[in-house]
Every structure is written in structure tokens, then in C-alpha cells.
Amino acid sequence: MTADRVYNVLFLCTGNSARSILAESILNAEGKGRFHAYSAGSHPKGEVHPLALDTLRGLGYETAGLSSKSWDVFAEPGAPQMDFIFTVCDKAAGEACPVWIGHPMTAHWGVEDPAAVEGGLIERGQAFSQAARFLKNRIIAFLSLPLASIDRLALATQLRGIGAMEGSTSPNGEVA
Numbered sequence: 001m002t003a004d005r006v007y008n009v010l011f012l013c014t015g016n017s018a019r020s021i022l023a024e025s026i027l028n029a030e031g032k033g034r035f036h037a038y039s040a041g042s043h044p045k046g047e048v049h050p051l052a053l054d055t056l057r058g059l060g061y062e063t064a065g066l067s068s069k070s071w072d073v074f075a076e077p078g079a080p081q082m083d084f085i086f087t088v089c090d091k092a093a094g095e096a097c098p099v100w101i102g103h104p105m106t107a108h109w110g111v112e113d114p115a116a117v118e119g120g121l122i123e124r125g126q127a128f129s130q131a132a133r134f135l136k137n138r139i140i141a142f143l144s145l146p147l148a149s150i151d152r153l154a155l156a157t158q159l160r161g162i163g164a165m166e167g168s169t170s171p172n173g174e175v176a
Contacts, residue, residue, distance in 0.1 A: 006036055008038065008081060009038070009084045011038070011039045012086070012089075013087070014043050016069060017047060017048055018113060021068070022135050023109075024038060025037075025062055030136070030140065040073060051128045081104075083104050089169075090108075108160075109135070111168070134168075
């Protein structure tokens with residue numbers, strides 16, 4: 001890992017309509033050009049949840065170009081090689097993933113699915129806002145890691161610790 005390159009990060013979820021989309025947009029903004037974030041799903045819904053887009057816009061994040069797509073897109077020849085892959089839902093963490101070129105660092109950063117929350121618009125909007133907050137906190141912690149000076153084992157430990165932050169669906173942030 002070096003400080004003078006752009007790192008590719010893939011956020012995985014099953015539906016790729018909410019959590020992974022939130023994370024993609026947040027990292028692309030907060031990473032300030034040092035990271036290029038992507039998102040995908042094992043069983044993509046085919047459309048981004050409207051409340052995910054509303055939440056991102058409300059927080060001042062970019063929504064142009066966000067789409068729900070299969071993780072197979074990133075396992076094809078010519079796809080960007082990932083440096084990091086983070087699962088953000090427990091179902092995706094338990095699935096057999098494609099073989100990723102380059103052996104990226106992986107960790108599970110599970111948060112509750114805001115799209116699964118029932119109730120009125122206020123309750124559902126609050127769930128999306130909370131998921132975005134938990135994901136942003138993880139992303140900010142990730143961005144603070146000294147990638148150019150940390151060894152792979154210590155980095156893996158730090159990534160798992162980030163996965164166990166407030167709002168975690170998995171208490172130990174186990175590797176995906």
C-alpha cells in the first residue's frame with residue numbers, strides 16, 4: 001500500500017439498493033480522490049431505493065451514476081481490481097463470493113437494512129439516516145488508517161474493528 005495511489009473499494013450487499021449504495025457515495029465524497037468506491041449485490045434489485053437517494057441528497061452527497069448491479073460485473077475480465085471489499089449486510093457476508101483478482105483485503109461492516117424497516121415515511125427515513133450515519137462513521141475511521149505504513153495483518157485487524165463499531169449487526173466484524 002502506498003500513499004500516492006487511488007484505492008478501489010467495493011461495498012457488497014444482497015440487493016445493492018440501499019446500504020452498499022449509501023457507502024459507495026459517501027466514500028467517493030469523503031475519500032477526496034484517494035479512493036474510488038463501487039457497490040454491487042449478489043441478487044441486485046435492479047434499482048436504487050428512492051429513500052437511499054433522498055438520504056444521500058439530504059446529506060449533500062452525489063447520486064448521479066448510482067445503480068443497482070450484480071457483483072459479477074466486478075469479477076469479469078477488465079473490471080477494476082479491488083483493493084478492499086466490505087460486505088455491509090449479513091446475508092452477503094455469508095454467501096460464496098466470486099474470486100476477486102488481486103486478493104483484496106476484506107471485512108464485514110454489517111448494518112441493519114433500512115429498506116426492511118416498516119412504518120411511515122418518517123420511520124423509514126430515520127432508518128436510512130441512521131444507516132448512512134453508521135456507514136459514514138466506518139468510512140471516516142477507514143480513511144484515518146495509515147495505509148502506506150501499516151502491515152497487512154495490522155490492517156486486517158483494524159478493518160475488523162471498524163466493522164464492530166456502533167450499529168454493527170455482527171459484534172466482531174468478522175471477515176467476509
